[in-house]
Amino acid sequence: MTISETVSSNIKLRRKELKISQSMLAEKTDLSPGMIAGIEICKVMPSMESLGKIASALKMKPYQLLMDEEDKKPFNRLQFCQEIGYILEEEFIRMETAVRERIRNFDCE
Numbered sequence: 087m088t089i090s091e092t093v094s095s096n097i098k099l100r101r102k103e104l105k106i107s108q109s110m111l112a113e114k115t116d117l118s119p120g121m122i123a124g125i126e127i128c129k130v131m132p133s134m135e136s137l138g139k140i141a142s143a144l145k146m147k148p149y150q151l152l153m154d155e156e157d158k159k160p161f162n163r164l165q166f167c168q169e170i171g172y173i174l175e176e177e178f179i180r181m182e183t184a185v186r187e188r189i190r191n192f193d194c195e
Contacts, residue, residue, distance in 0.1 A: 090131050091128055093131070093152060101144060117140075
């Protein structure tokens with residue numbers, strides 16, 4: 087999903103959760119109804135200022151409008167630790183192999 091699609095989807099979803107129309111959102115943000123409609127169908131990407139106004143009207147933080155479904159998942163500490171452990175094991179094996187190779191190639195003469 088593109089950033090434009092993510093913003094569009096988040097605005098539309100939140101607006102519907104709050105049960106407000108595009109026209110009502112336009113009034114709350116001082117943007118035109120056409121602008122709100124354009125944003126929701128991915129024809130217009132709002133400026134940072136407009137994004138801030140929309141977020142405020144939707145009782146959100148601007149960064150929340152940029153979050154996709156993956157970003158919204160809760161942090162899974164166990165999965166994170168397992169992934170880090172796997173990465174460290176792989177790195178250790180790579181380093182151990184490199185050290186063994188250097189030892190084999192070491193010439194004392």
